[in-house]
Amino acid sequence: MKLENTQTASRVTAGVTFAARLAFENICHSFGPGAETLRDVSLIAEPGEVLCLLGPSGSGKTTLLRIAAGIEVQSTGRVLLNDREIAGPSVFLPPEKRSIGLVFQDFALFPHLSILDNVRFGLTALSAEEGRREAMIALSRVGLADYAASYPHALSGGQQQRVALARALAPRPAVLLMDEPFSGLDSRLKDAVRAETLAILRESRATAIVVTHDAEEAMRMADRIALLKDGRLVQSGRAEDLYLKPASLFVAGFFSELNVFRGRVNGHCVDTPIGRVPAPDLADGADATVAVRLTGFDVSETAGEIEARILSRRFLGVVELLELAVSGAEAPVRARIRCGALSAKARDIWLSLRKSDVLLFETQRESA
Numbered sequence: 001m002k003l004e005n006t007q008t009a010s011r012v013t014a015g016v017t018f019a020a021r022l023a024f025e026n027i028c029h030s031f032g033p034g035a036e037t038l039r040d041v042s043l044i045a046e047p048g049e050v051l052c053l054l055g056p057s058g059s060g061k062t063t064l065l066r067i068a069a070g071i072e073v074q075s076t077g078r079v080l081l082n083d084r085e086i087a088g089p090s091v092f093l094p095p096e097k098r099s100i101g102l103v104f105q106d107f108a109l110f111p112h113l114s115i116l117d118n119v120r121f122g123l124t125a126l127s128a129e130e131g132r133r134e135a136m137i138a139l140s141r142v143g144l145a146d147y148a149a150s151y152p153h154a155l156s157g158g159q160q161q162r163v164a165l166a167r168a169l170a171p172r173p174a175v176l177l178m179d180e181p182f183s184g185l186d187s188r189l190k191d192a193v194r195a196e197t198l199a200i201l202r203e204s205r206a207t208a209i210v211v212t213h214d215a216e217e218a219m220r221m222a223d224r225i226a227l228l229k230d231g232r233l234v235q236s237g238r239a240e241d242l243y244l245k246p247a248s249l250f251v252a253g254f255f256s257e258l259n260v261f262r263g264r265v266n267g268h269c270v271d272t273p274i275g276r277v278p279a280p281d282l283a284d285g286a287d288a289t290v291a292v293r294l295t296g297f298d299v300s301e302t303a304g305e306i307e308a309r310i311l312s313r314r315f316l317g318v319v320e321l322l323e324l325a326v327s328g329a330e331a332p333v334r335a336r337i338r339c340g341a342l343s344a345k346a347r348d349i350w351l352s353l354r355k356s357d358v359l360l361f362e363t364q365r366e367s368a
Contacts, residue, residue: 019047019207020082020099020174022068027077029063029231037063038074039231045175050201050208052222054215054254059228061211065177068209069102070095081174101168101206103178107160109152109167115139116148119167138170139163142200157185158193165197169204176206182217194220215255219243227251249289249361258291259333262363270360273328274306275353279360287363294321294336296357301342304350308333315339324351 022045029038038060045051053061066072068079070086070093078088081100086093095102109118120135139145142162152160161181168176181197182190198221201208212218218225219239226236235247246252249260263270265282270290277290298304299322308324311332320339323332335351342349 019205021045021047021080022100022175022207022209023078023080023083024064024068025078025080027064027067027079028075029060029067029072030075037231038067041077041228041231041233043226043233043236045207045209047207048205049223050198050210050221052218052225053209053211053228054213054218054225055228055234056213056254058230060231061213061228062179064228065102065179065209065211068175069100069177070098071102099171099174101171101173101176103161103164103168103176103181105180105183107152107164107184109160109163111152113151114148115144115150115152115155115163118152118163119170121167122171134170135166138166141169141204142166143196156189158189161185161193161197165200169200169206172204173206176201176204176208178208178210180211180213182212219255227254246359249291249359252291252359252361256293256295257334257336258293258359259296261290261292261329263288263290273326274333274351277358277360282360282362289361289363291359291361292353293357293359294334296354297335297337298352298354299335299337299341300350300352301346302350304352306351306353308349308351310342310347310349324349326351 024041024043027038027041030036041064053064055061063072067074067087073092074087079086081098085091086098110121113121116132116135119138120131123131123134126134136145136148139148142165144159144162144166147155147159155163182194185193194217210221222239224237225239225242227234227242229250235242235251242251243255252258261272263272265279265284265286265288267284268278268280270277270279270288272290274292279288282288306326308326310322311325312323314321318339319336322335322337324335326333
């Protein structure tokens with residue numbers, strides 16, 4: 001049986017004892033003077049929720065996860081599980097006392113142990129027979145009961161990821177932490193394993209916090225997303241909130257490729273090479289940044305709002321990526337269009353702007 005062909009019907013379902021509320025209150029962390037990794041982060045993962053910690057490398061995502069697990073200790077602030085302090089100024093519960101499971105990025109399976117023994121490794125409070133039974137339930141839950149006697153080297157990357165998930169779920173934790181669990185998988189397998197993992201998380205009903213640097217992965221998995229930058233929580237909310245109402249240019253650029261234009265507000269509008277953009281909430285004279293998603297253009301060979309010349313054209317399957325020369329633009333304007341929207345010989349074309357793909361920010365606030 002291969003992972004790619006494993007069907008949901010081959011798994012058994014078993015819920016956790018309960019799902020917990022995990023709260024971070026004013027968490028700060030540093031590795032020494034001038035090496036701050038987290039700066040006053042407050043965040044809550046609600047019971048049964050899948051929360052994704054998203055951000056670039058070095059933003060503090062994994063450190064926050066390690067603090068929740070008890071592997072790292074915060075400088076200040078508190079961690080609470082169902083309103084009970086588990087890490088703070090006067091309390092520090094060791095990892096094994098927290099009812100928190102952790103799936104490492106590299107899976108961290110023991111090569112000398114069978115799959116069954118890997119999964120029951122942490123079930124030390126149970127008898128050998130009870131531990132074996134719980135481990136088999138966990139393996140069945142991820143569709144790998146038939147591999148109980150195998151060893152990690154005999155499994156694919158996707159199957160090893162499932163074993164790591166089964167091991168973390170076997171003690172039935174209240175909270176499950178996953179540190180970039182799909183980063184080692186190839187792109188074709190990643191989609192299937194991610195979807196199946198999400199189904200398992202829903203069935204187990206554990207609160208889950210997943211670290212990723214991939215915005216699309218976060219949108220696919222999360223009930224809510226928390227975006228971090230330089231150790232600070234920049235914005236949190238549903239995927240729709242962060243995509244449609246980004247708090248800053250940084251947030252917008254993390255979820256979409258953008259064309260960026262600078263301008264000054266005049267008459268509550270900003271003039272740009274791609275047209276005049278309304279700025280009703282900005283004062284006249286304010287410096288503004290206009291960002292347009294690559295999908296924000298309709299194209300035509302006969303009529304439109306803006307004249308453009310095609311500089312390069314790349315076929316990507318369903319879509320084409322264009323680089324365009326537009327009068328007044330210092331850099332080529334990029335557009336992602338439906339394949340076939342332009343003829344093969346098209347060179348001079350017209351663009352029309354989709355207002356829903358235009359984002360406006362006051363320049364001095366972009367650093368948030």
